[in-house]
Amino acid sequence: MARFIDVHPVNPQPRAINQIVALVRDGGLIAYPTDSCYALGCQVGNHDGLERIKTIRKLDDRHHFTLVCSDFAQLGQFVQISNAVFRLVKATTPGPYTFILPATREVPRRLLHAKKKTVGVRIPDHAVTQAILAELGEPLLSTTLTLPGEDDPLTLAWEIQDRLDHQIDAVVDAGECGTEPTTVVDLSGDEPEILRRGAGDTSRFE
Template sequence: MKPFPRILAAADQRRLTAHLQRNGLVAYPTESCYGLGCLPTAVRAVKQLIRLKKRPQHKGMIVIGADFSQLQPLLRPSEKNAALLQQPQTLPTTFLLPASRKITPTLRGSRRNKLAVRIPAHAGAKRLCRMLQTPLVSTSCNQAGKKPCRSEREVRRLFGRRVWVVGGLVGRYKQPSRIIDGETGKRLR
């Protein structure tokens, strides 16, 4: 297996972009496992992802972006948001930040007004967002309560052709990203 970040050919980038715009799902390596994602603005795709994972619908999703500028439209304007997301982290860190009013409960979670966002520490996941010029939903690639996929082979065995798989190696972390409430500083995971 080639190490990630594998460079997608221009034609593959266009096909993957079109796939995502048609409410498609994508699996890709992250810091600790394969992530399963879609466009955060594609409500049908987010619902499809929830069904595929057999995930409780009240839980929110994490959204990753290559940099703060990709995540900014999903959040309420705040200098604190920018500062939190742009400061270097020693561990993969997801922040719960006030969501833009445009963000649906399907993405942020029912009865929640914050969105979980992260600039990934995994070079491949960050590069994928940069290549596609969009943030991506990023939840562990598994079915609820099961062990997350750590290889392209595991993803294909579990989900077959239902997701577009971007191959590569997952990072060295054994645990998912920590989650910090950006307003209170409290660690939630």
């Protein structure tokens, strides 16, 4: 049964954040709010957590998983960034954008796109997510919490607990969060390619 953890949306209680991070470090899979919508998250090296995410979302090797990072310095450890891409990403973070970029050797092979050797990265603008990342000290392996056959992501904590109660370990409730997934931009080629239009202005990439 998934734990239900209430967290203040603006001033997250350290005790609650510590509980969440302890659960993640212990191999847990959580549903947590971001500045776009809810996401599933676990430690980068959590193989069981990755397999559970794949099962819940019915994902294959062509799916781009996302490393949710606390800041630009952390993001730069996991992806290769040219000067032009650096300026573009820097201007739009933190925010509701996921960027597809060539991965460095720091990223486990099983997280890479099967053919392109790329991975998604993002820096969210959400107090609770940032508090979790700060305490964890590393990125969260994440994906948008959209269930198979559904167009819209789940956005209500109680509904997530009801529907995924025996498949995840905790639901983090910080009140209302966004209802749109991130805008996904592939920056691994010569020109930006918008793969998904979601929250966030896309004009910089067009």
